[in-house]
Amino acid sequence: NAGVTQTPKFQVLKTGQSMTLQCAQDMNHEYMSWYRQDPGMGLRLIHYSVGAGITDQGEVPNGYNVSRSTTEDFPLRLLSAAPSQTSVYFCASSYSSRLNYGYTFGSGTRLTVV
């Protein structure tokens, strides 16, 4: 049981480039989400999904797109990378968003935009 798998672990992008951060879970979790973590600011929610075909915006969605075509996968797309998007990105999943279950986190993707 792999839990939540994120790839890549590290990435360097040039300003204006696009890329997709991958997230996959094998726990049949209904809920998935993307957070970014910046020094001293805690985890901030980018986008989330309560099931396949359903996505919604979090606190800091600008510059990011998501889709949820399957229960297992929840990729995060950076459309045109900016230095302000330099951060550590975490994907998290939960059995259900409605019944107050804790999150399982991936190990993170460290992104640097130059």
Add this chain to the structure above:
Amino acid sequence: GESVGLHLPTLSVQEGDNSIINCAYSNSASDYFIWYKQESGKGPQFIIDIRSNMDKRQGQRVTVLLNKTVKHLSLQIAATQPGDSAVYFCAENNYGQNFVFGPGTRLSVLP
């Protein structure tokens, strides 16, 4: 090194002592709370949770206390060990909405 957490408050404790990490949460309507531990280079890991109808919950070497009157949560770690060195976050949830995370506290265990 780990860039996340450079500006966090730090608690330094002697190995074997008890640690108390505090968290002030923001929403008086929050009904579910979790403490997470994040080691360097890893994602946050669930430690212990508590629901708003309780004021104390114990796990293995950890205790969470909830004071709803002042919107305060604490995590107590007994007999702190070097492996407890990490950043600790509290998270609050309001009836199934998305969790809101605190900024975290870095725990440093001194030999």
